[in-house]
Amino acid sequence: MKHILLVDDSATMLMSLKGMLEISGFKVDTAADGEAALARLRGGLKPDLIITDINMPRLDGIGLIREARKLLRFTPILALTTESQQGRRDEAKRNGATGWLVKPVGGSELLQVIRQVLPGA
Amino acid sequence: MRKPEDLKAPRRLLAGLTRMTRRDAGLLALVAAALLAHGLWAEQVPWSAVTGVLVGALLGGWLARHGHGGLARNADETAVVVHDILTLRQAFGVLQQQVGATISSSETAVMSMMQRMHRVHRNAAELRERIVQAVQRSQALSADSLDRAGRHGQAVAALAEHQRTQEAAQADNQARVRAVAEQVRQLTPLAALIGDISRQTNLLAINASIEAARAGREGEGFKVVATEVRRMSTQTAEAARQITEGIQRAAECIDVEMASAARMQRAGSAVELGEIARHIQVLGDTLADVVPYLGELSGRMDSGMAEVTEDIINTLGDMQFQDINRQLLEQINAALTSLSDHFAQIYALIDGQAPPPPQLLEELLARWTDNYVMHAQRIAHALGTGQPAPAAGDAPADAPAALQLAGQQGRRIELF
Numbered sequence: 001m002k003h004i005l006l007v008d009d010s011a012t013m014l015m016s017l018k019g020m021l022e023i024s025g026f027k028v029d030t031a032a033d034g035e036a037a038l039a040r041l042r043g044g045l046k047p048d049l050i051i052t053d054i055n056m057p058r059l060d061g062i063g064l065i066r067e068a069r070k071l072l073r074f075t076p077i078l079a080l081t082t083e084s085q086q087g088r089r090d091e092a093k094r095n096g097a098t099g100w101l102v103k104p105v106g107g108s109e110l111l112q113v114i115r116q117v118l119p120g121a
Numbered sequence: 122m123r124k125p126e127d128l129k130a131p132r133r134l135l136a137g138l139t140r141m142t143r144r145d146a147g148l149l150a151l152v153a154a155a156l157l158a159h160g161l162w163a164e165q166v167p168w169s170a171v172t173g174v175l176v177g178a179l180l181g182g183w184l185a186r187h188g189h190g191g192l193a194r195n196a197d198e199t200a201v202v203v204h205d206i207l208t209l210r211q212a213f214g215v216l217q218q219q220v221g222a223t224i225s226s227s228e229t230a231v232m233s234m235m236q237r238m239h240r241v242h243r244n245a246a247e248l249r250e251r252i253v254q255a256v257q258r259s260q261a262l263s264a265d266s267l268d269r270a271g272r273h274g275q276a277v278a279a280l281a282e283h284q285r286t287q288e289a290a291q292a293d294n295q296a297r298v299r300a301v302a303e304q305v306r307q308l309t310p311l312a313a314l315i316g317d318i319s320r321q322t323n324l325l326a327i328n329a330s331i332e333a334a335r336a337g338r339e340g341e342g343f344k345v346v347a348t349e350v351r352r353m354s355t356q357t358a359e360a361a362r363q364i365t366e367g368i369q370r371a372a373e374c375i376d377v378e379m380a381s382a383a384r385m386q387r388a389g390s391a392v393e394l395g396e397i398a399r400h401i402q403v404l405g406d407t408l409a410d411v412v413p414y415l416g417e418l419s420g421r422m423d424s425g426m427a428e429v430t431e432d433i434i435n436t437l438g439d440m441q442f443q444d445i446n447r448q449l450l451e452q453i454n455a456a457l458t459s460l461s462d463h464f465a466q467i468y469a470l471i472d473g474q475a476p477p478p479p480q481l482l483e484e485l486l487a488r489w490t491d492n493y494v495m496h497a498q499r500i501a502h503a504l505g506t507g508q509p510a511p512a513a514g515d516a517p518a519d520a521p522a523a524l525q526l527a528g529q530q531g532r533r534i535e536l537f
Binding site: 083 | 230431433436
């Protein structure tokens with residue numbers, strides 16, 4: 001069973017995405033912002049995939065991608081955000097993001113992307 | 122930064138407003154109230170018209186109360202107030218578009234979720250109906266199988282009883298027949314004995330005839346007796362032979378009858394066994410029908426559950442509208458707060474209690490865009506301020522308007 005770390009400051013997003021992914025057969029951990037997610041990673045958590053929001057308090061998604069990439073070199077990281085600025089997208093790419101998805105992304109569509117970056121999932 | 126040309130239009134409006142009396146201002150206020158009331162009744166408030174008329178009434182009343190002297194002294198400050206009040210229409214327009222986008226996004230997502238939930242309910246009802254049908258069919262099959270099993274059991278029991286009875290009867294019959302046959306066979310030596318006696322008697326008769334011939338005339342009578350004895354001996358031998366043959370035929374008939382009885386018993390068992398075999402064949406045929414039915418049922422259940430799961434997954438995905446709306450509403454809240462702060466300074470300026478705000482409302486509106494993250498917000502701002510809308514991004518062509526509005530510049534999904 002593949003393991004996904006979900007990072008978003010919206011409790012509703014965490015709850016709905018976690019439910020969706022668990023129904024689809026994934027093990028899911030959640031964090032309410034980049035700082036909390038980074039603490040989990042530094043504590044030894046090694047997910048197969050990280051899905052993160054971009055605009056979050058304390059440590060935003062770009063910062064999380066940058067720091068997570070230092071710990072997990074090959075783990076795919078997807079940004080799932082309402083952010084539409086091309087500059088932010090480019091910044092995420094430079095810092096090691098694997099993909100960029102703009103909300104709203106349909107459930108089936110999101111699963112398709114996850115299976116693309118997680119072969120065998 | 123404020124420019125002199127920014128204030129030309131406000132100054133012209135101001136010149137008109139300075140000619141208003143308190144009665145004119147009161148009439149304008151009544152018109153604004155009427156517009157608002159009609160708009161509320163029609164569920165479509167013309168905010169820009171209401172705002173314009175109300176602002177005219179307030180400003181005309183203020184000028185009529187304070188006189189033209191105050192205006193002459195603070196012409197620039199008044200022009201700033203008028204300019205901001207006129208820009209207020211755009212600000213309300215922006216907020217109206219943002220609220221409209223939020224409402225539209227909510228409606229689209231909720232409608233989508235309702236449709237999915239309706240499908241989930243329909244699929245669940247179909248699955249329930251299939252399960253009920255399967256249970257009913259299983260119950261019927263079980264009852265039929267139990268009935269057949271009961272009948273098989275009765276047939277087997279009857280067969281066993283019949284077998285036992287037949288075996289007992291056969292054993293008795295065979296014992297009796299064997300006893301008779303034995304008794305009959307025991308007669309055979311007696312028949313042989315009669316034959317021996319007859320041969321001995323014949324020899325004696327021959328000897329007697331010889332002795333009678335040797336005795337001459339005196340033996341004539343004895344010769345007749347000997348001849349008669351010899352004839353009787355021959356008849357006795359013939360009778361003994363016939364008895365022996367009769368005994369043999371009787372024994373053979375007994376053997377044939379016993380074999381026939383055994384065959385008939387086996388035939389009776391075969392009929393019973395054939396009936397049971399036929400029942401078992403029917404049961405097997407029924408089970409052969411049930412196996413593909415269960416396979417088909419299982420397939421339908423799987424596909425139904427897959428549809429239900431997909432709808433639930435997509436419904437949970439639709440919940441992203443809440444995050445979009447939260448951000449839209451947060452931005453609206455921030456805009457209203459800055460608007461409130463700005464006009465608090467304007468009111469203080471009107472009362473002569475504070476200098477003009479550091480920026481015009483127009484500049485404040487432009488700064489709202491700094492906090493926008495969604496393309497939808499930028500589109501709403503452009504629509505509200507009457508500017509050209511940015512490109513709609515790559516939202517699906519058949520996507521609802523709200524989702525198109527929530528699109529973005531660049532690809533919606535991009536893997537690097």
